[in-house]
Amino acid sequence: MNFDVLTLFPEMFDSLKSSIIGRAQEKNLININLINIRDFSKDKHKKVDDTPYGGGAGMIMKPDVVYDAYDSIQDKNAKVIYMSPQGQKLTQKKVCELANEKHLIILCGHYEGIDQRVIDEIVDEEISIGDYVLTGGELPAMVLIDAVSRYADGVITKESTVEESFTNGLLEYPQYTRPEVFRGVRVPEILLSGHHENIEKWRKEKSLEVTKNKRPDMLK
Numbered sequence: 001m002n003f004d005v006l007t008l009f010p011e012m013f014d015s016l017k018s019s020i021i022g023r024a025q026e027k028n029l030i031n032i033n034l035i036n037i038r039d040f041s042k043d044k045h046k047k048v049d050d051t052p053y054g055g056g057a058g059m060i061m062k063p064d065v066v067y068d069a070y071d072s073i074q075d076k077n078a079k080v081i082y083m084s085p086q087g088q089k090l091t092q093k094k095v096c097e098l099a100n101e102k103h104l105i106i107l108c109g110h111y112e113g114i115d116q117r118v119i120d121e122i123v124d125e126e127i128s129i130g131d132y133v134l135t136g137g138e139l140p141a142m143v144l145i146d147a148v149s150r151y152a153d154g155v156i157t158k159e160s161t162v163e164e165s166f167t168n169g170l171l172e173y174p175q176y177t178r179p180e181v182f183r184g185v186r187v188p189e190i191l192l193s194g195h196h197e198n199i200e201k202w203r204k205e206k207s208l209e210v211t212k213n214k215r216p217d218m219l220k
């Protein structure tokens with residue numbers, strides 16, 4: 001799985017060096033290539049934005065600079081995704097679909113956004129991580145990379161992607177580890193029984209109960 005990220009703030013992606021995604025990169029299970037859009041400014045002041053035609057607040061990212069950054073990527077078959085609150089909502093189903101792509105290019109806007117002409121020219125899909133407005137597309141891009149990378153071979157166990165919440169339409173059952181008694185509360189006795197069938201039955205019941213209580217909308 002290959003990700004190219006077009007951004008004005010590549011340093012924001014440093015957190016992907018940590019934990020599971022960091023390890024996945026070290027093992028070459030995924031590849032994340034950060035492209036600084038500012039490197040493609042032709043201007044001596046490295047200008048990447050300008051005031052909006054028609055007036056209004058803030059700055060708009062220039063289409064020529066964004067296009068040249070995109071054009072520096074050779075693969076014209078890669079899917080180009082623009083992170084925006086106007087996009088289709090990201091779901092586990094969408095994550096799973098994107099995981100089947102070999103190469104994703106993720107475009108991150110900042111300020112008041114990007115000139116519409118370059119969006120229309122290069123973007124295949126607009127994706128939103130939720131109905132709220134952020135200062136840029138970088139955090140959403142990291143959310144997408146994290147969620148999609150979990151499906152790349154070897155990043156996590158197959159069981160973890162198959163048994164998790166949303167995949168089976170239910171929330172996860174509660175989990176416990178040592179000690180057996182914590183602040184006077186015992187671990188559910190059945191989990192200590194070693195009776196795998198009963199444990200599986202209990203977990204299914206708990207999944208259903210948790211979903212009923214926390215996300216009744218998921219059962220409708």
Ligand code: 4GY
Nearest residue numbers: 083084109113128129134136140
């Ligand atoms: N929500 N889901 C989101 C966002 C910030 C100005 C366009 C979101 O995906 N992206 O809030 N993005 C804006 C900032 C340019 C993107």
